[in-house]
Amino acid sequence: METRELRYFVAVAEELHFGRAARRLGIAQPPLSRAIGQLERRLGATLLERTSRGVTLTDAGAVLLREGRAALDAVAAAERRTRRAARTATGQPALVLTTKAGASNELLAKLLDAHAAEPGAVAVEVLLCGPGEQERLLRDGRADVALLHRPFDSTAGLDAEELSTEGQVVVLPAGHPLTGRPHVRLAEVTALPDLPLPRWPGADGRYPDGPGPQVRDHTQLLQLIALGRACAVLPESCRAHLRDDHATVPVLDAPRVTTVIAWPPHSRSRAVADLVRAAMGL
Template identity: 45%
Template sequence: MDRPEVRDLVYFVAVAEHRHFGRAAEKLGIAQPPLSRAISRLERRMGVRLFERTSRRVDLTPAGEVFLRESSRVLDALDGAVSRTQRAARPRRLILAAPAGTDVGLLAEVLAAYRREAQAVHVEVLFTTEQGAAVRAGNADAAFMCSSDDLDALDSADLLDETPVALLPAAHPLAARTALTLPDLEADARYRAQPPPVGHDELLDRVALGELVVLTGASAARRLGASVVAVPVQGVPANRIVLAWPHNSRSDALAGFVATARAVAGAVRAG
């Protein structure tokens, strides 16, 4: 079978997202008949039906669901490759994605140590709640993340383990405890095992207002106000801070930054 072209994937994803040939054609800026013919030709070449078509609706077949996931990954990887190639033509620098609003203690130590290296390049920090997506899209060269985050298509280095803590409103009945367990937290309807994808300041505001009880890493406790309390949680594995970067990256500047981050984290653990 001939390999599908990038245009085939773009056409397929547009129809899959809109579930309508007319709307997909409008988004793509082409007429509907050529789009319909292109999808039919793709199905014939692959030997599988990707869509179930009716007079009212277009739905993905099970094979189409799989092809949508794989096509999206290919297109995302292509976009990332273009972005990284374009950046390679610019003056040397690294873009580092970091969680928005969280404690920057380790990040600051790593940056300070890296800047002292003879071969260091300029580092820009991109604060975002979607660090992994920024790296995969080519908008960042590396990212500080948690081991529980989506590390698909990324290589990573373990840095530090964080003690799990629960963030509670100061007036919460459990706020005065010296330690908690998961059953303690799960009894509260406001409890969430994973923080919502918001910045640290908004997260603390939601906890302080009594909307949320959440499990997070101990570094988050360094920026609490009087309205939020952090209580250690027993029986929960430590969350690991990792540095992640594109799989099989060959950037010398990135390799130097990773080595520095590992050295700094090792010194922190030893100290």
């Protein structure tokens, strides 16, 4: 299969409409239809069911959509990492580290200082992102290393080393009745009628249904909590960055959060190895 054919198929499979897919790809519809037909003949499988009512994926098509996305992501990642490696010789930043904005700030600062103190350390560009985005940035090649947080981020298929593990707390507006408690349970937090949990966007940018406010970053979240519009369950290290108008209570049955440093398993970068070594020495 050619990369072009995979791009064409993924566009049709996601749009489930040849006309929309053709506009998305910037080509005419007839050559798109011919390319999909040629791909089906080459694979000996029907990928799309075409009827007067629309287009649907077959079982084989669903498999190729999943595998095709992964293959295209791998090609894009290879291109980005190759370009970044080529820039190293010109003295531009040789390493991109991504992490969730507002998370692991103290750990990140210690890591960057420890790495910079090492002889021959390369420049590190820090790419801050929203919740859950750092895993995608690492997998698609826009970052070389990431700070991930299990169980919320997956490290499947990545190399990783654990750096720290901590419990979680509920962040409340100062003066809320629960702040007088030594601890709470998740069921009590989710049942708060006046302080709903926030809704973060998914990988597709869409927000899940629910009563909580839509948030995109921790600054927005903390402001909503201070105004008495929301609460949030966060790793206990967040306490170091809260203001006087916030309060925290430990959540007994919340899953413990493990911060890990992760990188692609096929990486042979000396710079990545040096950064990981610095992280392990903290």
